[in-house]
Amino acid sequence: MLQAGGGGGGGGVALPCFEEKWPVMRGVVVRLLQQEAVSQRDWQELFYCVHQVCLWDERGAAKVRDALQADVVGFIRAAAARVLSHHDEHALLAAYIAEWRRFFAQCRYLPTPFRQLETALLNKTSSSTSTSTSSSAASPSPSASASSTSGAGANANANSTSSASNASHQLAHKRPPHDDALVRKLMLDSWNHTIFHDIKQRLQDAAMRLVHAERNGEAFDAQLVIGVRESYVNLCSNPDDKLQIYKENFEAAYIQATEQFYKLKANEQLQANGVQAYMKYADNKLQEEESRAQRYLEPGSRSVTLLTRCCENVLIGAHLPTLLAECAPLIRAGETQQLHLMFRLLNRVPDGIQPMLQDLEAHIVSAGLADMVAAADIITQDSEKYVERLLELFRKFSTLIKDAFQDDSRFVTARDKAYKCIVNDTTVFKLELPSSINNRGNKSTIPESKCPELLANYCDMLLRRTPLSKRLTSEQIEARLKDVLLVLKYIENKDVFMRYHKAHLTRRLILDSSADSEKEEDMVDWLREVGMPAEYVNKLARMFQDIKVSEDLNNLFKNSTTRHDAINIKILNAGAWARGSDRVSVSLPVELEDYIPEVEEFYKKKHSGRKLQWYHHMSNGTITFANAVGRFDLDVTTFQMAVLFAWNERPQERITYENLRLATELSDPELRRTLWSLVASPKLKRQLLLYEPSVQASKDFIENTHFWINQEFALIKNGKPQRRGKINLINRLQLSTEKSQIEDNHSIVQLRILRTQEAIIKILKMRKRISNSALQIELIDILKNMFLPTKKMIKEQLEWLIEQKYMRRDDDDINTFIYMA
Known part of the structure; x- marks a missing residue:
């Protein structure tokens, strides 16, 4: 510490300078670098000396920086000599890591006393701030000394001393958080240029060889690799990218070494063991590398992601065609474990899943249709077996999706698309509907799936009093109805289902043949819940x-x-x-x-004011038939009743077909159908009516065909005729005439035409102006819960609406339509 000299009136003051203070400072610096003990007094003295030199010596800060750098470089060179003295690779790494950790530990402590350097070099502070800052070094003497050397009067000195500790406390919080960054950067840059620049390639190569040894199953000290990585991470002094050195060197070398290793190994494994064994190998190695990367690469950086992506490209992406070639055979074989493994692997790479989805969809369609065709003889005759077969297929494919692909939404969507193809297929059986009915009366037909009709028949079997509904509990019936609704979701022509379902419901309600009235009403609610059109359900x-x-x-x-x-x-x-x-x-x-x-x-x-219209074809009754064998109650339609009453007054006579037609006044088609139900009922072993000559079908009846009551008619049970009994001859109650049955399909198409026109006008009213493509998208979205209109139908209705002046084409763009109010 310099004392102010006394003298006469204008004596000079000797100011502290770098040359005087640095020897004191250097001793502390050297001991710090060598991790030797430094007393509290020496530590505080270092703070004060730096402050004095930076405050009073104009070039003091620069001289301190240069001298400090020289000592740091000298220390690093000594460390480099100790490191390079080792020729063994492991010893070299261990020595380097030890020296680096020793040096880096001092990078946290040594810069602290030199915080004043950066401020002084940038000329950002005043002398008063410097004085307060020096007080923050917790040295009691610098404040008084500074006052005595300043040449200030006694009053100023007293004021400064009395407020020193308070000012120190306040300004400690205002100091910039990185005001020691200059010295820290100096130390790191010195290490980088003195030792690291020359040895980093050897360090990298040695570390990569250790990782390579681990991949081959050899034992080594993992801390050596971790230590090298830490030195790369902590060495960078770039404030904008703290990981620059690490990313440009260690990370790049690690990823490159990994890629080279697996390029060779993957080919060897694939050629030696085949695709399925290779998938297990690839999956294991990907998990290993992700775990290894968590240890050896910098946490919190993108390194693990980059490394994982590299491994995925080498192990999966490079062999994608070979792996995908195995997908279809695995799906056909139902190898769910292998498929799950393939899914897990291919899901890692771009576009890896899409070919799997295509293979799955193709398999479901082909396998499903093949199954339906194989069972065609059974399912075409029995709607219960048809629906059960459809549900069995759905459960089978759903299990495959769950076990192999964990119900991934993309695979569920593929299943739905494929299952929709099966449900709407026309290979096994089809319903011929007119494709259009134009103003010229020309008609053409296109096939549609008969699935809606068979689903409606199956619902009828469950809801009506039948052997099926009698052997099932209420819960089982509900579960099967829910299964029907599940299949219904995939049907395109839902309007056909609703037509048949309504017909069956009509029969059940008219004949009072419902097994459970509550289930009937529940079914209506369920149809509403699954999105069936409100007008149908209402x-x-x-x-x-x-x-x-x-x-x-x-x-x-x-x-x-x-x-x-x-x-x-x-x-x-x-x-x-x-x-x-x-x-x-x-x-x-x-x-x-x-x-x-x-x-x-x-x-x-x-x-x-209301008028009743009688629909006799929808009516029925019960009559008592008596003969020598016994008395029997017969449930018959009104038409059957009219025919049988022709013998009421003459039970022994034979009546010709022509006379029956005159007596009943039934049309020819209805009379033929009614007579055939009485002469060839599949329920009866002894028919109610007999006739001659014998024919193969009702259309072969002629005017002189004779009919008569079978006086030996009886119900046969266990091979014996019964004297009493009741039998239902109604079968399926006729809900329409022969003519209207023929026109039913045309009425379906006509209703579709009206719905399409209605939807088009609704869209145009809202949009006013719309392109053809946008119109078709919105139109299908509106109609999809009823049916899917064909492009031909849409085109025809657009032209018809244009002709009727409901809309017009844009003058400049024929593919744009404009609403005409």
């Missing part, structure tokens, strides 16, 4: 309401007539029930004919 709901209203009317009618046990009327809304306006003319038995005026008169009293 019509079904109205049918239940009509039945309840009709029951009330029937009770009132029975109370108003004395013959209440003989008749049960159902007065229903034609809009919800009828399938056509055509009614069948028939000469009813007198017993029924007498009721009609009475019912109509009763209804007029309840609802004035």
Whole structure:
């Protein structure tokens, strides 16, 4: 410490300089570099000396920096000599890591006393700030000494001393957080240029050889590799990219060595062991390398991701065609474990999964259709077996997706697309629907899947009193109905299902043949939940309401007539029930004919202004048949009843076909169909009617074909005729005439045409102007829950709407349509 000299009136003051202070400072610096003990007094003295030189010596800061760098470089050169004295690779690495860790430890401590250097070199602070900063070094004497050497008066000195500790505390928080960065950078850069630059390649090569040895199963000290990596990471002094040296050297070398290693090994494994064994090898190595990378590469950086991507490219991407060639055979063989392994591997690389999806979709379509074709003889005759076969296929493919691909959404979508092809396929059986009905009356047909019709038949078997529904519990029936809804989701022409389902529901409600009325109403709710068109579902709901209203009317009618046990009327809304306006003319038995005026008169009293229309083809009844064998109750249709009553007054006579036609007034098609149900009922071993001459089908009946009552008719049970019994001859209640049955398919198409026109106008009203492609996308989205319109149908309806002035094409772009209000 320099003392101010006394003298006469204007004596000079000797200021502290670098040459005087550096020997004191250097001793502490050397001891710090060599990790020797430094007393608290020496440590605080170093702070103060740096402060004094930087404050009073104009070039002091630069001289301190240069001298410090010289001592640091000298220390590093000594360390380099010690490291390079080792010729063994492991010893070299161990020596380097030890020297580096020793040096790096001092990089955290040595810069602290030299914080003033950066501030002084950049001229960013005033002398008052410097004084306060020196006080923050926790040295009690520098404040007083600085005051005495400043030449200031006694009052100034007193003020400075009294406030020193307070100022020190306040400014300690305002100091920049990296004000020792200059010395730290100096030390790291010195290490980089003095030893690291010359030895880094040897370090890298040695570290990579150690990793290579580990990959080959050899033992070594993993801390050597970790130590090298840490030196690369901590050595960089670039504030913008702290990992620059590590990424440019260690990371790049590690990834390159990994790529070279597995390029050779992968080819050897694949050629020696085949694809399936190679997949296990690749999967194991990928897991190994990810675990190894977590140890040897810098955590928190992108190194592990880059290394993993490199391994994926070498082990999977380079052999992608070979791996994919094995996919289809594995799917066909149902090798779920191997497929899961392949999925796990190929999911790592771009576009690796897409070919697997295509293979899976192709397999499901081909295997599913082959299964359906093989069982065609069975499933075409039995809707239950058909639906069960479809559900079995769905469960089989779903299990494959779950076990092999963990229900990955992409594979589930592929399954759905393929299953949709199976459900809507027309190979096994098909429904011929007109493709269009244009204004010229020309008609052409295209095949559609018959699956909707068979699904509706299966629902009917579950909801009606049948042997199937009787042997199942309520929970089992519900589960099977839910299965039907599952298949229904994949059907394109849902409008066909709804038409047949409504027909079956009509029969069940009219004949009171539902097994469970609650299940009937539940089914309507489930159809709504799965997205069936609201207008269809609402019509079904109205049918239940009509039945309840009709029951009330029937009770009132029975109370108003004395013959209440003989008749049960159902007065229903034609809009919800009828399938056509055509009614069948028939000469009813007198017993029924007498009721009609009475019912109509009763209804007029309840609802004035309404008109009843009688649909005799939807009616039925029970008659008692008596002969020498016994008495039997027969459930028959109104048409069957009209035919049988022709023998009511002459049971022994033979009646010709022509006379029966005159007696019943039935049309030729209806009479033939009714007679055939009485002469060739599959339920009866002894037919109710006999005829001659014998024919193969009802169309072969001629005018002189004779029919007569079988006086030996009886119900046969266990090979013996019964004296009493009841049998249902109605089978499937006829809901429409022969003519309307032929036109049913055309009405489906006509309704589709109207729905398509309606949807197009709805879109145009909203958009006002729309391109052809956008219109078709929106149109399909609206109609997909009913049916999928063909391109031909869309084109025809667009042209028709243009002709009718509902819309027009844009004058400048014929593919753009404009709404015309």
